[in-house]
Amino acid sequence: MRLVPFSAAHLERLELRHADGLGVASLGHGRDLGRLVALYVQSGPAFTALVRGCVAACGGVAVQPGATGNAWMFTSALAGEQPVALARAVRRGLESIEAEQGLTRIQTTAHCRLGVPPRWFEFLGFAREGLLRRLVGEDDYYLYARVR
Numbered sequence: 001m002r003l004v005p006f007s008a009a010h011l012e013r014l015e016l017r018h019a020d021g022l023g024v025a026s027l028g029h030g031r032d033l034g035r036l037v038a039l040y041v042q043s044g045p046a047f048t049a050l051v052r053g054c055v056a057a058c059g060g061v062a063v064q065p066g067a068t069g070n071a072w073m074f075t076s077a078l079a080g081e082q083p084v085a086l087a088r089a090v091r092r093g094l095e096s097i098e099a100e101q102g103l104t105r106i107q108t109t110a111h112c113r114l115g116v117p118p119r120w121f122e123f124l125g126f127a128r129e130g131l132l133r134r135l136v137g138e139d140d141y142y143l144y145a146r147v148r
Helices: 008-013 016-024 031-042 083-101 118-123
Strands: 002-005 044-050 056-064 070-074 103-109 127-136 141-148
Touching: 002 083, 008 031, 008 056, 031 044, 031 056, 044 083, 056 083, 070 083, 083 103, 083 118, 103 127, 118 127
Parallel strands: 070 103
Antiparallel strands: 002 044, 044 056, 056 070, 103 141, 127 141
């Protein structure tokens, strides 16, 4: 597993897992992954995780005023082939962004029904802070944060 700076070419090579595709679709009419990631990339640093030269995941942090950032990530089926290596790479990426940007808080959300294991977020340094009811349409999300 290798972490490299994100580029638009990586997005074109990313074959989204079903759950990640649902997350993009839930954002409503007219939303697509390319436009969403373009928005994220404009607002902060991003990285790509490669497995044997193939894109396993793209992620980053949208930096907000006040030393806070919103973490995001989209994965392919390759992410499941090496989950421990991916988790370590993502943690390194988040730590690097946190230090470079001087962030004291990075937060993220996870759809309640998609079943991302809490231990994934805990390994990355996040703690679950609460439930965001009807955050997107009728869908509920958990709020996670890593605070330094």
